[in-house]
Amino acid sequence: MSQIGSFALLLALGLSAYSFLAGILALFGRDAGSMRLGETARRAGIAAFGAVLLAAVVLVLSAFRDDFSIAYIFHHSNRELPAAYKFAVLWSGQEGSLLFWSLLLGGYGFVLRLRYKTDQRLFAHASVVIAAVQVFFLMILNFAAHPFAIMEGALPPDGNGLNPLLQYPEMVIHPPMLYLGYVGFTVPFAFALGALIMRYPGEKWIHITRRWTMVTWCFLTIGVFLGAHWAYAVLGWGGYWGWDPVENASLMPWLTGTAFLHSVMMQEKRGMLKVWNMWLIFSTFLLSMLGTFLTRSGVISSVHAFAQSSIGNWFIVFMVLTLATCIFFFVKNKSHLKSEHKLEALVSRESSFLFNNLLLLVACFTVLWGTFFPILSEWVQGHKVTVGAPFFNRVAVPVALLLLLLTAVGPLLAWRKTSIDSLKRNFLLPAVGAVSIGIVMIIFGVRPLEDPSYFYATMAAVLSMLVIFTVISEFIRGGRVIAGKSQMNLFAAMAHLWHRNTRRYGGYVVHFGVALVVIGILGTPFNKEVEKEMGFGDKINIGPYTLVCQSYTQEDNPNYGNEWAIINVFRGGKQVTTMYPERRFYKSSGQPQTLPRIYPSFKEDLLLVTDLYLVYEGINETTGRPIIKAHLNPMVPWIWTGLIVMVFGTITALIPNAAPVRVTVPARVEPQTVGAGD
Amino acid sequence: MGAGDDARFNKIGHSMMCTCGCGQILLECNHVGCQSSDKMRNELIAALDRGDNNDLIMQGFVQNYGPTVIAAPTATGFNRVAWIMPFVALTLGMAFVVAVVRSWKNKPTPALADGITISDGDELDDYKRKARKETDQ
Numbered sequence: 001m002s003q004i005g006s007f008a009l010l011l012a013l014g015l016s017a018y019s020f021l022a023g024i025l026a027l028f029g030r031d032a033g034s035m036r037l038g039e040t041a042r043r044a045g046i047a048a049f050g051a052v053l054l055a056a057v058v059l060v061l062s063a064f065r066d067d068f069s070i071a072y073i074f075h076h077s078n079r080e081l082p083a084a085y086k087f088a089v090l091w092s093g094q095e096g097s098l099l100f101w102s103l104l105l106g107g108y109g110f111v112l113r114l115r116y117k118t119d120q121r122l123f124a125h126a127s128v129v130i131a132a133v134q135v136f137f138l139m140i141l142n143f144a145a146h147p148f149a150i151m152e153g154a155l156p157p158d159g160n161g162l163n164p165l166l167q168y169p170e171m172v173i174h175p176p177m178l179y180l181g182y183v184g185f186t187v188p189f190a191f192a193l194g195a196l197i198m199r200y201p202g203e204k205w206i207h208i209t210r211r212w213t214m215v216t217w218c219f220l221t222i223g224v225f226l227g228a229h230w231a232y233a234v235l236g237w238g239g240y241w242g243w244d245p246v247e248n249a250s251l252m253p254w255l256t257g258t259a260f261l262h263s264v265m266m267q268e269k270r271g272m273l274k275v276w277n278m279w280l281i282f283s284t285f286l287l288s289m290l291g292t293f294l295t296r297s298g299v300i301s302s303v304h305a306f307a308q309s310s311i312g313n314w315f316i317v318f319m320v321l322t323l324a325t326c327i328f329f330f331v332k333n334k335s336h337l338k339s340e341h342k343l344e345a346l347v348s349r350e351s352s353f354l355f356n357n358l359l360l361l362v363a364c365f366t367v368l369w370g371t372f373f374p375i376l377s378e379w380v381q382g383h384k385v386t387v388g389a390p391f392f393n394r395v396a397v398p399v400a401l402l403l404l405l406l407t408a409v410g411p412l413l414a415w416r417k418t419s420i421d422s423l424k425r426n427f428l429l430p431a432v433g434a435v436s437i438g439i440v441m442i443i444f445g446v447r448p449l450e451d452p453s454y455f456y457a458t459m460a461a462v463l464s465m466l467v468i469f470t471v472i473s474e475f476i477r478g479g480r481v482i483a484g485k486s487q488m489n490l491f492a493a494m495a496h497l498w499h500r501n502t503r504r505y506g507g508y509v510v511h512f513g514v515a516l517v518v519i520g521i522l523g524t525p526f527n528k529e530v531e532k533e534m535g536f537g538d539k540i541n542i543g544p545y546t547l548v549c550q551s552y553t554q555e556d557n558p559n560y561g562n563e564w565a566i567i568n569v570f571r572g573g574k575q576v577t578t579m580y581p582e583r584r585f586y587k588s589s590g591q592p593q594t595l596p597r598i599y600p601s602f603k604e605d606l607l608l609v610t611d612l613y614l615v616y617e618g619i620n621e622t623t624g625r626p627i628i629k630a631h632l633n634p635m636v637p638w639i640w641t642g643l644i645v646m647v648f649g650t651i652t653a654l655i656p657n658a659a660p661v662r663v664t665v666p667a668r669v670e671p672q673t674v675g676a677g678d
Numbered sequence: 679m680g681a682g683d684d685a686r687f688n689k690i691g692h693s694m695m696c697t698c699g700c701g702q703i704l705l706e707c708n709h710v711g712c713q714s715s716d717k718m719r720n721e722l723i724a725a726l727d728r729g730d731n732n733d734l735i736m737q738g739f740v741q742n743y744g745p746t747v748i749a750a751p752t753a754t755g756f757n758r759v760a761w762i763m764p765f766v767a768l769t770l771g772m773a774f775v776v777a778v779v780r781s782w783k784n785k786p787t788p789a790l791a792d793g794i795t796i797s798d799g800d801e802l803d804d805y806k807r808k809a810r811k812e813t814d815q
Binding site: 355 | 692694702703707745748752757763765775778779783805
């Protein structure tokens with residue numbers, strides 16, 4: 001099996017290298033020979049995907065066949081590993097995850113090369129760029145991190161097993177989503193660089209890549225949030241975001257990608273920000289690479305990072321070469337990127353996009369700065385310092401609040417120019433509603449001036465509600481116009497409005513989701529926790545809950561042994577649920593894993609939902625009784641709800657617009673078409 | 679510990695890192711049998727019981743465990759740069775965007791082909807009012 005895998009990887013490298021070199025040669029000519037050469041390059045790119053797919057299938061099959069002669073399988077699998085996790089073996093280690101990167105890139109390239117007739121020359125340029133990236137990954141796979149390396153010496157009877165932290169259902173989904181996001185940004189990057197190289201006229205490349213970018217962004221969003229949820233549900237520390245360098249690495253391309261999704265609208269609609277957009281997508285791609293580099297180089301210590309290895313140097317060389325290529329073609333062809341329009345007014349959608357981009361980039365810079373400051377400190381001061389959550393929370397939160405304010409105000413601004421009167425008219429009611437929420441919070445005992453975290457929480461609540469109210473008001477306002485002219489009821493009119501401009505209203509729904517996420521985060525300062533050793537019948541009181549230990553026990557199965565407690569949860573004297581916090585000990589790796597149990601109080605609290613989060617900390621060896629830690633985390637379930645709303649909004653934004661309909665109008669009035677602007 | 683000490687324990691414990699290599703905040707480390715966090719928590723409780731002030735407690739931890747025990751850069755020496763830079767970036771960025779917006783606003787309008795005129799000023803506002811009236815109704 002390993003020979004087939006190794007051969008497939010070598011073949012893939014050869015085909016990708018051909019696709020790259022022949023693709024470049026073909027771009028120089030426009031004669032029939034060059035066309036034929038270009039076609040062979042395209043087909044080689046498609047075939048390379050087949051070869052990488054074969055290698056990936058061989059690796060997964062080797063995991064299923066418990067082929068421990070392959071070192072990667074020995075290190076990341078074992079005989080008792082459940083089948084679903086044997087799939088996850090593909091991305092659970094350094095070599096396999098690089099193969100997975102290459103597979104996804106091949107898949108994206110495959111789709112792109114099949115759709116080449118949209119614009120053959122632009123697609124040929126993009127195909128060459130993708131082939132270049134693919135060559136880089138396949139070189140690493142063949143020469144530096146070979147997934148089919150053979151074990152030396154006697155064949156081991158069993159493998160080391162998959163890292164226990166990865167043996168969780170979400171781990172089968174989280175890395176592929178994150179990788180689809182990281183890798184997916186290669187496509188808009190390839191089109192952008194291709195368009196720059198060939199001085200592509202107009203904004204068609206942006207129209208072509210818009211859906212790619214949105215899909216990629218959606219995958220990255222899901223990946224980032226699944227990672228947060230995994231940390232929450234598996235790591236057992238009661239939080240979901242620790243500002244770990246690897247978490248930060250996934251956040252940075254998300255921030256620049258979000259900026260790109262916004263600013264690209266200015267190029268589409270007004271022919272502005274061409275240079276800016278070009279560099280935004282270049283930066284997003286490079287940050288995706290930086291994220292991959294961070295997890296693999298060992299340059300920054302992280303709980304997520306793979307083992308230290310020499311492949312960091314490969315990434316540095318690749319990133320430098322990529323940056324140099326971008327700079328070269330930018331300098332050569334920058335005259336092609338002149339803006340076509342001027343800004344007409346400071347209060348306009350255009351300027352709000354500029355400030356939105358600024359804040360997203362400052363947020364990205366802050367995360368980058370904090371992530372790399374320990375290295376800088378070591379260079380300058382001779383010793384490392386820790387840059388952890390307290391730093392990021394204090395520095396990033398003000399920027400995030402400003403961003404939230406713009407998210408609320410931005411959609412109310414018109415393109416070109418907005419009169420202050422219309423801004424007041426559209427903004428007044430949402431603002432009154434949002435401020436009322438702040439007042440209600442103060443009435444119910446939140447003291448914003450008592451502690452900075454309470455101040456931030458209050459501001460975040462007010463601004464999130466402002467976003468939600470402006471989104472609702474925009475739907476109602478647009479719906480009323482349609483309802484007034486077409487005799488539909490308001491809800492049907494709003495649905496119709498949404499369908500007529502899916503991008504705009506899908507975007508508003510994404511904003512709504514973002515506001516829900518912020519509402520979920522703002523509960524953090526109000527978290528509570530209690531830790532106690534619990535014997536039979538012992539109680540913990542936390543918030544409105546009384547936890548009673550009914551029993552505790554242990555079990556054994558082929559993959560792991562476990563201990564858990566049975567905790568009855570009472571609220572207002574009535575039992576609401578039973579929870580089973582658990583701790584496992586995996587036999588092959590000898591590593592423990594905590595499995596917290598979470599009870600969200602949707603039924604009891606609805607909007608002010610709180611997670612009751614129980615962790616089995618371990619056993620007091622003297623008394624033999626379990627130590628249970630209970631957390632009360634207000635509002636956290638809104639984070640995951642917000643993600644679902646964001647994904648739903650993105651999917652609806654991808655649906656093509658319905659054609660404007662001619663509405664029924666009273667006699668003696670000219671028929672008119674109702675359209676929706678963006 | 680009294681009620682006030684509980685709050686201080688919580689605050690200081692959340693501003694320090696566990697030194698076992700888990701990369702977690704001291705009071706959030708939940709590793710089975712983590713020797714570092716249990717020991718550090720006990721040291722923190724002892725310092726609070728002795729009546730040490732926050733600075734003294736932090737200094738003691740830095741002496742014992744090195745500067746990486748503090749979860750965020752201190753506001754001293756070169757570490758100040760860590761705190762200042764994001765706000766410098768925000769300020770410079772704001773200034774840059776304002777300058778860009780102004781320069782764009784002052785950019786001359788491209789010449790139009792003969793016979794084409796663009797409404798401006800009151801005339802344009804009238805058109806906009808009419809359009810708004812039609813869409814708001």
